[in-house]
Amino acid sequence: MASPYPRRRSRRWFIERWAYQRFVLRELSGVVLAAYMVLLLLLVSSVHAGGQAFADHVTTLRSPLMIAVHVILVLFALLHTVTWFQAVPKGLPLRRGEEKVPPALMIGANYVAMAGATVIIVAALVA
Amino acid sequence: MTSGATTTQTIGFEIARYLPGEDRAPTLRHYDVPYRPEWVVLDALNYLKDEVDGTLSFRWSCRMGVCGSCGAMVNGVPRLMCAAFLRDYLPGPIRVEPLANFPIERDLVIVLDDFMQKLRAVKPWIIPGDRPPPADAEYRQTPAQLADFKQYSMCINCLLCYSACPVYQHEEEFLGPAVLALAQRYDHDSRDRGNSQRHELTWSDEGIWDCTFVGECSAVCPKHVDPAGAIQQAKVESTMDWYRSVLWPFGRR
Numbered sequence: 248m249a250s251p252y253p254r255r256r257s258r259r260w261f262i263e264r265w266a267y268q269r270f271v272l273r274e275l276s277g278v279v280l281a282a283y284m285v286l287l288l289l290l291v292s293s294v295h296a297g298g299q300a301f302a303d304h305v306t307t308l309r310s311p312l313m314i315a316v317h318v319i320l321v322l323f324a325l326l327h328t329v330t331w332f333q334a335v336p337k338g339l340p341l342r343r344g345e346e347k348v349p350p351a352l353m354i355g356a357n358y359v360a361m362a363g364a365t366v367i368i369v370a371a372l373v374a
Numbered sequence: 375m376t377s378g379a380t381t382t383q384t385i386g387f388e389i390a391r392y393l394p395g396e397d398r399a400p401t402l403r404h405y406d407v408p409y410r411p412e413w414v415v416l417d418a419l420n421y422l423k424d425e426v427d428g429t430l431s432f433r434w435s436c437r438m439g440v441c442g443s444c445g446a447m448v449n450g451v452p453r454l455m456c457a458a459f460l461r462d463y464l465p466g467p468i469r470v471e472p473l474a475n476f477p478i479e480r481d482l483v484i485v486l487d488d489f490m491q492k493l494r495a496v497k498p499w500i501i502p503g504d505r506p507p508p509a510d511a512e513y514r515q516t517p518a519q520l521a522d523f524k525q526y527s528m529c530i531n532c533l534l535c536y537s538a539c540p541v542y543q544h545e546e547e548f549l550g551p552a553v554l555a556l557a558q559r560y561d562h563d564s565r566d567r568g569n570s571q572r573h574e575l576t577w578s579d580e581g582i583w584d585c586t587f588v589g590e591c592s593a594v595c596p597k598h599v600d601p602a603g604a605i606q607q608a609k610v611e612s613t614m615d616w617y618r619s620v621l622w623p624f625g626r627r
C-alpha cells in the first residue's frame with residue numbers, strides 16, 4: 248500500500264523566513280532587556296557603594312565596548328516596545344457597538360501613555 | 375512584459391511532483407506555461423493538466439477564494455492558487471509545492487485528516503443552552519453580538535495558517551490557528567452555550583497555550599480571520615477566568 252510522504256520538520260525553521268527571524272528577535276528582546284536590568288542593578292549598587300566605586304563604574308560604562316553594548320540594548324528595547332504595542336489591539340481588541348476601535352488608535356494611545364509616563368519620571372528625577 | 379495575450383510569451387514553473395509507491399521523495403519538475411496577465415497559478419496548473427500532463431494532481435473547486443481547497447506553497451509562501459496572479463511573480467519561475475507541515479498524498483495534494491479530527495474535537499457548532507428558542511422561532515442576535523464573532527466565521531478551512539505556523543510544524547498535538555479561531559467563533563456567539571465543553575481542550579497546552587504568537591497565520595490568511603488575534607484574546611480570557619476562579623471561589627463560574 249503506497250503511503251503518503253511524511254510531513255517535513257525543519258530544525259532551521261527560524262532562519263527560513265524573514266517573518267520567523269523577526270519573531271525570534273522579538274522573543275530575544277525580552278532576554279536582552281532582562282540582561283539590561285542586571286546592568287542597571289550593577290549601576291545602582293555602585294551608586295550605593297558611592298565615591299570611588301561609582302567613578303570606576305562610570306569609567307567602565309564609557310568604554311567603547313560598553314557603548315556598543317548599549318547601542319544594541321537600545322535597538323532591542325525599541326523592537327520590544329514596537330512589537331509589544333503592536334500586540335495590544337490583537338490581544339485586547341475594543342469595540343464600540345459594531346465598530347472596531349481602529350488598531351492604530353489603540354497603538355497610538357499606548358505611545359502617548361508611554362510618553363506621558365516618561366515625562367513624569369524624568370521630571371521627578373530632575374526635580 | 376505584461377502586454378498582450380499572445381502565447382509566444384511563456385513563464386517557467388517548478389512544480390513538486392510525488393507519486394506514492396514510485397517516488398522516494400517529492401521532486402521539482404520544470405514546465406513552461408503560456409503567460410497571460412489575467413491568469414492565476416491555478417489557471418496555469420489546469421493548462422498543464424489539460425495540455426501537457428494529465429497526471430498532475432491538485433485540489434481546487436470554486437476558483438474564487440471561497441472553497442479553500444487550492445492552497446499551496448507558491449515561492450515558499452502559503453497562498454490560494456486561485457488568488458495568486460502570474461503577473462505578480464514575473465519573470466518567474468514560479469515554484470509550486472504542497473502546503474508545508476502536512477503529509478503529501480500525491481503531487482500537490484496533502485493529507486488533511488489531522489486537521490479534520492482536530493476541527494471536530496472543538497465542536498464547531500452551536501451548542502444550545504437550557505432555554506433554546508421555541509421550535510417555531512429563531513434566535514435573536516443584535517448587530518453588536520454578531521460583530522463579536524463574525525470575523526472568525528469567515529474561515530474557509532484552507533489551511534494556509536497551518537502551513538505558516540512553526541509551532542504546528544514542531545508540535546503535532548497543537549490544535550492550530552484555524553481550529554482555535556473557530557472555537558473562539560462559537561465561544562463568542564451569543565446563541566452558543568458550549569464554552570465549558572470546549573475550554574478543557576482549547577484552553578489547554580495543546581490549545582492556545584502552545585501558541586507563541588509568531589503571527590504568520592494571520593499574515594497569510596486570505597480571509598482576514600486573524601487567528602493569531604483570536605488566540606491571544608482567548609489567552610486573555612482564559613487568564614481572567616483563572617483569576618476569577620481563584621479570587622472568587624464562590625462565584626458561579
Ligand code: FES
Nearest residue numbers: 436437442444456
Ligand atoms: S479554488 Fe476555491 S479557494 Fe481557490
